[in-house]
């Protein structure tokens with residue numbers, strides 16, 4: 382075992398995360414790939430339950446970040462709108478090894494990301510459904526905040542849908558509030574959802590801007606706009622925004638306009 386894997390091992394030994402032998406899974410099939418690694422659907426042989434297995438690419442993510450995500454996830458693993466962390470497994474396939482072969486074993490969400498769900502189902506959603514989504518997102522984020530965690534990366538590709546219910550996921554960028562407010566933040570996340578104060582560079586007046594609970598609330602506001610309009614924010618196919626100019630425009634007060642979108646539809 383390499384020394385950094387000790388950190389994960391420590392989480393397992395301390396009983397914070399349950400370990401499952403890889404051989405207890407079958408029908409493992411790739412279903413998605415994010416910036417940090419691959420996601421597989423698999424069946425847990427003991428009870429035939431479908432789960433998601435999340436692996437991590439080498440160089441893109443440090444073991445420290447994986448352990449951070451594991452520990453934060455454990456602290457909020459009791460909310461029905463937060464994807465459940467069942468445990469961890471270790472892929473012994475030596476051909477397929479990258480940085481680490483540990484994988485998270487997660488609850489499987491059967492309807493994909495909120496972004497794709499809205500794209501495919503928006504016309505079938507009632508206002509009751511949309512308000513329900515908004516309430517469930519707010520409730521999941523409230524749970525994080527009560528535990529002193531800020532998510533920092535809330536957007537419609539980090540929110541999954543299962544049986545018409547919200548499942549918040551991806552704590553890769555999340556931090557405990559005390560850590561987040563005591564450290565210089567690199568900002569992550571998807572531009573349109575990021576608290577515009579984060580674009581002020583590292584300084585705002587004489588103060589260094591720290592992402593905080595209100596930053597998550599801003600992202601929820603953007604998500605509510607998206608749920609009510611059915612469009613991803615600032616996505617205009619006829620005139621796509623350049624990233625740099627979008628940042629400047631948002632800094633200068635640009636916001637999405639719900640009425641305009643409805644009329645344009």
Ligand SMILES: Nc1ncnc2c1ncn2[C@@H]1O[C@H](COP(=O)(O)OP(=O)(O)OP(=O)(O)O)[C@@H](O)[C@H]1O
Pocket residue numbers: 412413414415416417418419420433435464487488489490491493494538539541550551553
């Ligand atoms: N628990 C899950 N159940 C079902 N599908 C999932 C689950 N977790 C992830 N996926 C699918 O796998 C894809 C990749 O997920 P992942 O969290 O690795 O990346 P991402 O959020 O898209 O990107 P990044 O990690 O760079 O922010 C998702 O877009 C989703 O379609």
